[in-house]
Amino acid sequence: MKTILIPLSVVAWLGAGFSVHAASTIDLTVKGLITPMACTPTFVGGGLVDFGKISRNDLNLTKGTRLPLHYLTLTVNCNGAARYALRMRDNREGTGHVNSEIFYGLGLDHSGNKLGVYSLTFDPAQTVADSVPVIYGTESTTGGVAWRTSNSNPIDIGSRSYLGFTDQVGSTLGPSAIQNLSATVKLEATINARQNLVLDEETPLDGSATLEVVYL
Incomplete structure (x- = not known):
């Protein structure tokens, strides 16, 4: 019995030793690409949308209230033709009453309820x-790996x-190289149902987002 058990224990020990040795080092590679391209996005007029004062009585009690449409002009000017994409970052993340990547929050009332x-x-x-x-427009949900068929x-x-x-x-090849772009952008805002809010004092809409140029 010992002549069988001893070789088995040695084989097990050698196998364990080999496994530890093989996992004792690992390489890390850090890559990137510094580009001479530089693009500047600008909202004509400063990117401020002001709906003015809205009476609480004008808000729907049980469903959202759509505010008047606003239109902004966005320009993107580059120092040369560049392939790039746009995305938005919500600076009021978590304050929207609808959970979707295309909706951005309008802040909270004084009781912490989501305004819209x-x-x-x-x-x-x-x-x-x-x-x-x-x-034509195109879109990628894979970080630029694959692109939706471009259309109007x-x-x-x-x-x-x-x-x-x-x-x-x-085309599914993604964006073309563009130097100067100008787009009319529609902004649509919806206020949460009045029954979900505490509006016993003046409550400011507090939406804020950052538009980012992503170089491809």
């Missing part, structure tokens, strides 16, 4: 890029997806 949401919609038909006669449909900009533009219809 807003969205930004890009329309390729209202977008001009360089001297290209027609622009309006697109809501999201916080977890990329939005880009191309001069090629029906």
